[in-house]
Amino acid sequence: MVDSQFVKIYLGLGSNIEDRIGNLRQALSLLSQKMKVNQVSPVYDTAPVGNTEQPRFLNLVCETTTSLTPMELLTLLKGIETSMGRKSGPINSPRLIDIDILFYNDRIINTTKLTIPHSRLTERAFVLVPLADIAPNLLHPVNGKSIKQLLGVLQTSSNDVVRLGKI
Secondary structure, eight states, X not given: OOOOSOEEEEEEEEEOSSSHHHHHHHHXXXXXXXXEEEEEOOEEEEOOSSOOSSOOEEEEEEEEEEOOOHHHHHHHHHHHHHHTTOOOOSTTOOOSOEEEXXXXXXXXXXXXXXXXXXXXXXXXXXXXXXXXXXXXXXXXXXXXOBHHHHHHHOOXXXXXXXXXXXX
């Protein structure tokens, strides 16, 4: 770990095959071994995006603190996904577990390997709805809008994101 200062990060987790709730629990457990998990949103049952010919997802967002650098964090998350059995495949394909970095403090990173804030979070209800549960006033460092404001302008139907409750 290069930076000994702890930073607040937000992660999006999703699963749509096998034991979806078990996959989310396992991922949170593995994350908690490497960083402090401060808050976890309720779980939401969500419609798939892009490739709609696949099972619905279970999604949640968590707030954590870590001293890992952004690239170290990305490596850790990809390692957790692989250790849980995630296989690489086409974009928007079914997945056992998906862990995305949504925000890393207020940092803006745009490289070929990593984009923070997550490039599509402002158009995804399955991210904004659970994020609004735990951080409605969090400001997007690029557009300056709060999560609550971003969610307010997003068009979504009532069956796209269904609250199930806490994990």
